[in-house]
Amino acid sequence: MKKIYLFAAAASLGVLLFAGINHKPALPYGFTNGTPEIKSITSLTFGPTGVLLLGDSHNAKVFAMDTKDSKKADAKAYDVKGIDTKIAEALGTTKENISITDMAINPVSKKLYIAVKSADGTPVLLSMTPDNKIAPVSLKNVDFSAIELNNAPSAEAKDRRGNSLRITSISDIGFADGKLLVSGLCNKEFSSSFRSIGFPFTGKQEDESTLEMYHTAHGRFETTSPVRTFTTTSIDGKKYLVAAYTCTPLVLFPMDELKPGAHVKGRTIAEMGNQNTPADMIWLKEGGKEQLIMANTNRPATKVSFDDIKNFKGTLTQRIDGAGGTNFIKLPYEKVLQLDKLDDSRAVVIQNRDGQVDLWTSDGKNI
Amino acid sequence: MVRIFKLTLLKNAGLHLWCGPAFLLLCLIASCNPPERHELALLWEKDKAVAILIPPSLVDVKQASVHLAGSRSAILGDFIEKDSSITFRPLIPLSPGMTYEIWYKQQPIAKISVPATGGNKPKLLTIYPELDTLPENLLKFYLHFDHPMRTGEVLQHVHLLDNKGDTLQSIFLNLQPELWDTTGTTLTLWLDPGRIKRGLVLNKELGNPLKTAQQYQLVVSADWKDSRGLLLEKAYSKKFVAGVHDGAKPDxxxxxxxxxxxxxxxxxxxxxxxxxxxxxxxxxxxxxxxxxxxxxxxxxxxxxxxxxxxxxxxxxxxxxxxxxxxxxxxxxxxxxxxxxxxxxxxxxxxxxxxxxxxxxxxxxx
Missing domain, CATH: 2.60.40.1220 (Immunoglobulin-like)
Structure with a gap:
């Protein structure tokens, strides 16, 4: 009988003990809740449903954040004349005091996310719905994780004030096949860096890959020119990174070779003209055919058909004065500052039109 | 730090004297309470006006908004009610020299101006390399300031002039984001490598950015503002002569x-x-x-x-x-x-x- 009482007491104690444990489910993707110390937002892209990846060049980090914005919605066109003025007003200042650093469409909710930097360097993340309503996206008490891009700085790699000397500036980020892709440039030695980082982040530093390509405007094989923007594609079942460089070769790198520390040789498939800097690249469908759209800072936006890329089996290894390689079409849009995909056939564009910065959406035919 | 600025009431408080005795009684009761602050004030952090302090007697936050003077768009930010005070904190610091209005029930009722930034103007401390003769295939300059500068606009403010004083075009690599160190005070500015490399298209078309034995001047204009909105103390320049091509590794x-x-x-x-x-x-x-x-x-x-x-x-x-x-x-x-x-x-x-x-x-x- 005594035993029964003892068992009952032990059971009660056990219940009390385990009742005190909070069975809060672990956050997805290894996220923790808190306020990330984001110092700049220089690039944006979406990862898995609702997860926004923010490139922070100032910190040389990429943050992944759960926006909780995962409700599926239909794509509607965005159209705001003077988007810079409108954003500045919403922030309580004038357009001279802000700059739009990147934008990304949530592929699920179709909501537009815009990264802005104020004159004093404060980064701001805003969202916009197709009714042109701007709202702040809080960066406080969010579920997030982060990955550092600089190799762990050794003691000697700091200046006398203890600041790290080496800065990896992020030129573009992307997300493909469950991996975060980051292209960048180092501030001291002239070297281009590219990383493919597994997601969820493990916290482990991964070495950069070295990308070797034939620079058609420079007329030689190089590893140092910076990749300015990139996207991915699949040709005959094999996945490729499509990278655009300053003045402006387009190069394919096999994704399966982009491993930490690997030296990867690319195939240069087009030269889009020198004295130019590509800003963004996306894929759109036109008449059922895939088209690669490239925004450029000094030249009109351009369009390259997937079939032309697929059928260009060779590699450019001769210097090209002007343009060459895969055919491309010049679109009647200059100074396209930002470009992202709204749906299969439409793009959202931020363009400088004679000093006024406009946000508009293509209609499926005009890009 | 809180600095008090004069409040300008734009609208009559709407007191009606139809009930004289009741009003007098209310005044009597009110006079027994400690005096309440009636001025708008700015909250400062690290020399930036980061919030507006609003007397609770002025507004009910449910119907209040803050606007840039003359704008109908409300500024994005948070109203924080704490310890019988109201603070409006916008997403970015308030801009020096601008005036902000507190709106209540869709009407402006008070305004406050942010003074123009005080403090010492930023200085460009050093331009590296410091020598007066630099190789004709010079790759980069470093500009070291004593205060973080506004970023994203370097190429509007930094130019390279030839010996006639003409600005050389497409000299620097256009990078966004620019390459600033973590303190925001040191900029790495690359001369376009495509123009430096011998025999390359850009080099053939436009020539080497620098030609041996020619004089040049790197100029930094005085209209570049720092992160506080203060202009550079003055325009800066560095004169130098291009020396011979350096094609050898340091030994x-x-x-x-x-x-x-x-x-x-x-x-x-x-x-x-x-x-x-x-x-x-x-x-x-x-x-x-x-x-x-x-x-x-x-x-x-x-x-x-x-x-x-x-x-x-x-x-x-x-x-x-x-x-x-x-x-x-x-x-x-x-x-x-x-x-x-x-x-x-x-x-x-x-x-x-x-x-x-x-x-x-x-x-x-």
């Missing part, structure tokens, strides 16, 4: 050592025979003893980055030492210890190494 074995005395903390001075990259010089060289133990000390440069100086914390002991340099140590033309800048990777057949070592010995006299 560590040719550096001249001036050895210190045993038992002293005299500096070890290394004459480099040429100027090397300022920031790499202070970052990629280290001192070790024969067994590879690190020797602690301070590193500095002198003679416009033509000398590297190591001063140990402890007295030098007799013995062999090794000065280790990472291969990425560059000269002003981007040639590093391991390879020249202007090269084709597929024609480059040499063995590469990551670290270069120079041995030396300190002996008893």
């Amino acid at each position: 560590m074995d040719q550096w001249k050592l001036r050895l210190p005395k045993v038992g002293s903390t005299e500096p070890l001075v290394m004459d480099l025979n040429e100027p090397l990259d300022h920031y790499l010089l202070t970052g990629v060289l280290s001192m070790q003893d024969a067994k590879g133990n690190s020797i602690k000390g301070t590193i500095s440069t002198a003679n416009k980055d033509q000398q590297w100086i190591f001063t140990p914390l402890k007295n030098w002991q007799p013995g062999r030492y090794q000065l280790k340099a990472q291969a990425k140590l560059e000269d002003l033309a981007g040639n590093n210890l391991d390879k020249v800048f202007d090269r084709d990777v597929r024609e480059d057949k040499q063995e590469h190494q990551e670290v270069f070592v120079r041995w030396f010995e300190i002996r008893n006299l």
Whole structure:
């Protein structure tokens, strides 16, 4: 009988003990809740449903954040004349005091996310719905994780004030096949860096890959020119990174070779003209055919058909004065500052039109 | 820090005197309470106006908004009610020199101006390289300021002029984001490598950015603002002459050592025979003893980055030492210890190494 009482007491104690444990489910993707110390937002892209990846060049980090914005919605066109003025007003200042650093469409909710930097360097993340309503996206008490891009700085790699000397500036980020892709440039030695980082982040530093390509405007094989923007594609079942460089070769790198520390040789498939800097690249469908759209800072936006890329089996290894390689079409849009995909056939564009910065959406035919 | 600024009431408070005795009674009760602050005020953090403090008597936050004067758009931010005070914190600091209005029930009722920024104007402390003669294939400048500058607009403010004073076009690499250090005070500015490399299209079309024996001037305009909105103290310029093409790697074995005395903390001075990259010089060289133990000390440069100086914390002991340099140590033309800048990777057949070592010995006299 005594035993029964003892068992009952032990059971009660056990219940009390385990009742005190909070069975809060672990956050997805290894996220923790808190306020990330984001110092700049220089690039944006979406990862898995609702997860926004923010490139922070100032910190040389990429943050992944759960926006909780995962409700599926239909794509509607965005159209705001003077988007810079409108954003500045919403922030309580004038357009001279802000700059739009990147934008990304949530592929699920179709909501537009815009990264802005104020004159004093404060980064701001805003969202916009197709009714042109701007709202702040809080960066406080969010579920997030982060990955550092600089190799762990050794003691000697700091200046006398203890600041790290080496800065990896992020030129573009992307997300493909469950991996975060980051292209960048180092501030001291002239070297281009590219990383493919597994997601969820493990916290482990991964070495950069070295990308070797034939620079058609420079007329030689190089590893140092910076990749300015990139996207991915699949040709005959094999996945490729499509990278655009300053003045402006387009190069394919096999994704399966982009491993930490690997030296990867690319195939240069087009030269889009020198004295130019590509800003963004996306894929759109036109008449059922895939088209690669490239925004450029000094030249009109351009369009390259997937079939032309697929059928260009060779590699450019001769210097090209002007343009060459895969055919491309010049679109009647200059100074396209930002470009992202709204749906299969439409793009959202931020363009400088004679000093006024406009946000508009293509209609499926005009890009 | 809170600074008080005069409140301007724009609208009558709407008191109606139809009930005289009741009003007098209310006044009597009110006079028994401690006086309430009736002014708008600014909340300052690190010399930035980051919020507006609003007297609770003025608004009910449910129907209040803050606007840039003359704008119908409400400013994004948070109203925080705490300890009988209301604080409006916008997403970015309030802009110096601008006026903000508090709106209540869709009407402006008060306004406050943010004073123009005070404080010392920012200065450009140093332009590296510091020498007056630079190689015609110079790769980069560093601009070191005493305060973080506005970023994203470097190419509007920094220009290279030829000896006639004409601005040279497409000289610098257009990078966004720009390459600033973590403090926001040091900028790395690349001359477009496509123009420097010999025989390349840009080089053929536009020529080398610099031509040997020609005079140039790097100018930084005075209309560049810092992160506080203050203009540079003045315009800055650096005159220099382009020297000959530098197509050789720095050779560590040719550096001249001036050895210190045993038992002293005299500096070890290394004459480099040429100027090397300022920031790499202070970052990629280290001192070790024969067994590879690190020797602690301070590193500095002198003679416009033509000398590297190591001063140990402890007295030098007799013995062999090794000065280790990472291969990425560059000269002003981007040639590093391991390879020249202007090269084709597929024609480059040499063995590469990551670290270069120079041995030396300190002996008893």
